[in-house]
Amino acid sequence: MQADWPILSVLLWLPVAAGVLLLLLGDRNAAPARWIALAASTATFVVSVILWRDFDATTAAMQFVEREPWIGAFNAWYHLGVDGISMPLIVLTAFITPLVVIAGWTVIEKRPAQYLASFLILEGLMIGVFAALDAMLFYVLWEAMLIPMFVIIGVWGGPRRVYATIKFFLYTFLGSVLMLVALVYLYLQGGSYAIADMYALPLSLREQVLIFTAFLVAFAVKVPMWPVHTWLPDAHVEAPTGGSVILAAIMLKMGGYGFLRFSLPIAPDASRELDWLIIALSLIAVVYIGLVALVQQDMKKLIAYSSIAHMGFVTLGAFAAFQIFRNTGSLQGAAMGLDGAMVQMVSHGLISGALFFCIGVLYDRMHSRQIADYGGVVNTMPVFGAFAVLFAMANSGLPGTSGFVGEFLVILASFRASFWYAFLAALTLILGAAYTLWLVKRVIFGPVGNAHVAALEDLNGREFIVLGVLAVAVLALGLWPAPLLDVMRPTIEQLVQQLMLTKL
Amino acid sequence: MNPASITRLDLVLAAPEIFLLSAICVILLVDLFVDDARRVVTFVLSLVALAGAAWVTARTGVDTRTVAWHGTYVADPLSGLLKVVAYGAVAVVFLYSYGYLYVRRLLKGEFFVLGLFALLGIMVLISANSLVTLYLGVELLSLSMYALVAFNRDSAVCAEAAIKYFVLGSIASGALLYGMSMIYGVTGTLQLGPVSEAVARLGTNQIGLLFGLAFIIVGVAFKFGGVPFHMWVPDVYHGAPTPVTLMLSSAPKLASFALAFRLLAEGLAGLHDGWQDMLAVIAVLSMAVGNIVAIAQPNLKRMLAYSTISHVGFILMGILAGTSRGYEAALYYTITYVIMAVGGFGMILLLSRAGFEADRLEDFKGLNARSPWFAAVMLMLMFSMAGVPPFVGFWAKLAVIQAALDVGLLWLAIAAVAFSVIGAYYYLRIVKLMYFDEPAQRDALEASRSFRLVLSANGLAVLLLGMYPGLLLAVCARVIP
Numbered sequence: 001m002q003a004d005w006p007i008l009s010v011l012l013w014l015p016v017a018a019g020v021l022l023l024l025l026g027d028r029n030a031a032p033a034r035w036i037a038l039a040a041s042t043a044t045f046v047v048s049v050i051l052w053r054d055f056d057a058t059t060a061a062m063q064f065v066e067r068e069p070w071i072g073a074f075n076a077w078y079h080l081g082v083d084g085i086s087m088p089l090i091v092l093t094a095f096i097t098p099l100v101v102i103a104g105w106t107v108i109e110k111r112p113a114q115y116l117a118s119f120l121i122l123e124g125l126m127i128g129v130f131a132a133l134d135a136m137l138f139y140v141l142w143e144a145m146l147i148p149m150f151v152i153i154g155v156w157g158g159p160r161r162v163y164a165t166i167k168f169f170l171y172t173f174l175g176s177v178l179m180l181v182a183l184v185y186l187y188l189q190g191g192s193y194a195i196a197d198m199y200a201l202p203l204s205l206r207e208q209v210l211i212f213t214a215f216l217v218a219f220a221v222k223v224p225m226w227p228v229h230t231w232l233p234d235a236h237v238e239a240p241t242g243g244s245v246i247l248a249a250i251m252l253k254m255g256g257y258g259f260l261r262f263s264l265p266i267a268p269d270a271s272r273e274l275d276w277l278i279i280a281l282s283l284i285a286v287v288y289i290g291l292v293a294l295v296q297q298d299m300k301k302l303i304a305y306s307s308i309a310h311m312g313f314v315t316l317g318a319f320a321a322f323q324i325f326r327n328t329g330s331l332q333g334a335a336m337g338l339d340g341a342m343v344q345m346v347s348h349g350l351i352s353g354a355l356f357f358c359i360g361v362l363y364d365r366m367h368s369r370q371i372a373d374y375g376g377v378v379n380t381m382p383v384f385g386a387f388a389v390l391f392a393m394a395n396s397g398l399p400g401t402s403g404f405v406g407e408f409l410v411i412l413a414s415f416r417a418s419f420w421y422a423f424l425a426a427l428t429l430i431l432g433a434a435y436t437l438w439l440v441k442r443v444i445f446g447p448v449g450n451a452h453v454a455a456l457e458d459l460n461g462r463e464f465i466v467l468g469v470l471a472v473a474v475l476a477l478g479l480w481p482a483p484l485l486d487v488m489r490p491t492i493e494q495l496v497q498q499l500m501l502t503k504l
Numbered sequence: 505m506n507p508a509s510i511t512r513l514d515l516v517l518a519a520p521e522i523f524l525l526s527a528i529c530v531i532l533l534v535d536l537f538v539d540d541a542r543r544v545v546t547f548v549l550s551l552v553a554l555a556g557a558a559w560v561t562a563r564t565g566v567d568t569r570t571v572a573w574h575g576t577y578v579a580d581p582l583s584g585l586l587k588v589v590a591y592g593a594v595a596v597v598f599l600y601s602y603g604y605l606y607v608r609r610l611l612k613g614e615f616f617v618l619g620l621f622a623l624l625g626i627m628v629l630i631s632a633n634s635l636v637t638l639y640l641g642v643e644l645l646s647l648s649m650y651a652l653v654a655f656n657r658d659s660a661v662c663a664e665a666a667i668k669y670f671v672l673g674s675i676a677s678g679a680l681l682y683g684m685s686m687i688y689g690v691t692g693t694l695q696l697g698p699v700s701e702a703v704a705r706l707g708t709n710q711i712g713l714l715f716g717l718a719f720i721i722v723g724v725a726f727k728f729g730g731v732p733f734h735m736w737v738p739d740v741y742h743g744a745p746t747p748v749t750l751m752l753s754s755a756p757k758l759a760s761f762a763l764a765f766r767l768l769a770e771g772l773a774g775l776h777d778g779w780q781d782m783l784a785v786i787a788v789l790s791m792a793v794g795n796i797v798a799i800a801q802p803n804l805k806r807m808l809a810y811s812t813i814s815h816v817g818f819i820l821m822g823i824l825a826g827t828s829r830g831y832e833a834a835l836y837y838t839i840t841y842v843i844m845a846v847g848g849f850g851m852i853l854l855l856s857r858a859g860f861e862a863d864r865l866e867d868f869k870g871l872n873a874r875s876p877w878f879a880a881v882m883l884m885l886m887f888s889m890a891g892v893p894p895f896v897g898f899w900a901k902l903a904v905i906q907a908a909l910d911v912g913l914l915w916l917a918i919a920a921v922a923f924s925v926i927g928a929y930y931y932l933r934i935v936k937l938m939y940f941d942e943p944a945q946r947d948a949l950e951a952s953r954s955f956r957l958v959l960s961a962n963g964l965a966v967l968l969l970g971m972y973p974g975l976l977l978a979v980c981a982r983v984i985p
Contacts, residue, residue: 023876023880026876027876069974070972070974071899071972071973071974071977072974072977072978073832073973073974073977073978073981074902074906074977111872114872114876139893140893140894140898141893143892143893143898144892144893144894146892147883147887147892150932150935151935151939154935154936154939154940155939155940161940162936162940165936165940166929166932166933166936169928169932170925170928170929170932173892173925173928174922174925177921177922177924177925178918178921180902180905180921181905181909181914181917181918181921184902184905184906184909184917185909185914187906188906188909188910
């Protein structure tokens, strides 16, 4: 069923408008600003639920399409729509943002209205990125997104925030300008910025390889893939809790989304030729970054490295499809890797967000992120301890949590590609468990580490709501992933068929 | 030229120039009879003159290219657009400068009169259809600007900047004139139309033509401030009083575009292969030097000077494509650059007050705490100059990159985006100072209501033109043949 109102535009502009309103209100009116932010982000979430409810899971076609002329000179359109890949990510974005607003409720004392406004504007832009069907609109929103994030890390971040935020901005900016050149090239070849037209455009292998490389730089920085991941630990460590959550839960997904929406369908032959490269980088991320995570002293850094390792599964699942098809000739088999990649993205959004919230809870009390400063937290914060252990288990892929579903699907799929892929990928079950559980052991369990820990207070109602909601989502997706898989199925099947056709 | 041979059409087409010249004479006379306390009269009259010129231009505008004054003057939609933008830019410059000049007791009639003479030079340049008219426009503009740079008579820095500007500018004018004389010698005509025909007839291997072309490129690059002819830009921008820097960075850029367009696109189109390579070198060097050296500047005026140099690289990139799409892109870039530059220097004027110049980077520290709105305006200007969407500067960069890719200059496009990433750093640094640092002083901004209003509109224009870039792009596409 298609809504008769522009639901995607509402999702894009409602948070942005609320953000502008907060900026106009100014920081003197902190209390109303918080309520406005909560109301706007909750309303956006409600709209996203309506989007989910009305979504037709039987078709791969774009739904809720809006198309208005925008820039005549460039033939660029204000063109929005969703399919099974983008819809879950939009719901995820709308789900996480209210939690970020709640989590920052009293913690942020410096310029609270500007803080909330940045997150609301960011939310609208991120939803726009997932909904854009015009490459120019996509690019504009993709870049515009950097501005609020730059401000969030720079104003409300930790001691080295300036270094971290400039590094974050320049890294991602460098990645995306090459994508811009590729998009302009495609426009000049095809005369249109519509993504669907780019799918249909025949391209020689050399063109595809160049375009694929340009996209790869943009999306690999965002995912981030080894070796262009170094901005992420810095940005995560210095960002305020809300910023880390949005970074990990949503922004990293943009890279994975970009591979599915741009790289694979626009340059399928180059993707087939170069799939070994992506798979190799993904496996390095899974194994090597897993080992790096093991030695971290800083909780946020550890989770940041763990994010990189988990995002390796996304790229592995997406690019294993070619070898699976070559080995088995079955489209279903190839689709399984992509299914796994998508589930992993949503699940990692929930779990990494939750873990950053957990660290935020501790940081707000102790103002330290060093593992060595903690120990035996469960003695003074039993409820928090329970949540932390749950999310840690989910992060290491315990069956019954959402972390298991994505990793399992990807590992299963990569077995069909090559035993060694699966073997290396499965190492994460050991490494992930090792670094996460060791973290939990050192921070949560054991005897009370010091007097500060002994004085800790358990979760307040606000924190309980945030972590509780996330825990329900992680378990629900882990126990019953079918709704998510059903929604994606037609789109992924179509994508796989598209991949196996050549554009030469 | 025999006065009797002047037709009515000649007068009508040149009405904007005639009107402005008359208005300048009136203002000059009126200014003799007002004292410093009532200098506002001159200011208001100048704005009225600009509005009048805009009205006359709109009334006498033409839809098709029309040549007048025996082939030395051309009126076309492009000239109409460029002139109107120039009036707007000069009007905004006057508005921004008034308060600054007033508190420093520099509010003299000469500022406005020289500014209007510079504008007249720009207009002559824009409508020039022969080498002599072009040169006339260049000289009228340059001489007014030399005097304006030295406008603060008691300042040694200003005098130094003016002398430097004058000496280097004269050399560049000489080079330009020498190149023009070579072209004249080979083609036997001064008018651009016949020059173009002669070039097409003589072919691209005529050594005299290429020789002349090289000198013309030197002159054009100097007027633009492209590397390696950029040495005057940072010193003059830094040394001149801020209102004059504001003036220098705005309307004269339109003139430089017109100079390049009339000479290269209309006169020497046949030598495109030759000047494309020369401009490509200048464009890449400008983007490289401008963006890299700007990083090391502690003075905001100097930083913006280097930023100008890098923007010039982008404008040249559009021109060197040599296609209508390229000229459109370069025109679009020039206009958006003028909007951004006026806003950027306007911010310096906003923060300055008696005895305080606000032209160092530190002066922007913690602006967000002092005035969230103007910090946001500066943020928009900086991200726009860096080429980050959704601001208008992004579309300008996109347009020139499209133009370059369209003619197969992939390497140039990649160089451009790479240098724009380097450039992003120093714009980000301003945002960092405004938002991430605490202010050194917390006093409120002293600026008149009209100043604030115009500057706010300037900032919003950067955003709105960026959200809906189609409007200005369509206008640019319509005026380029």
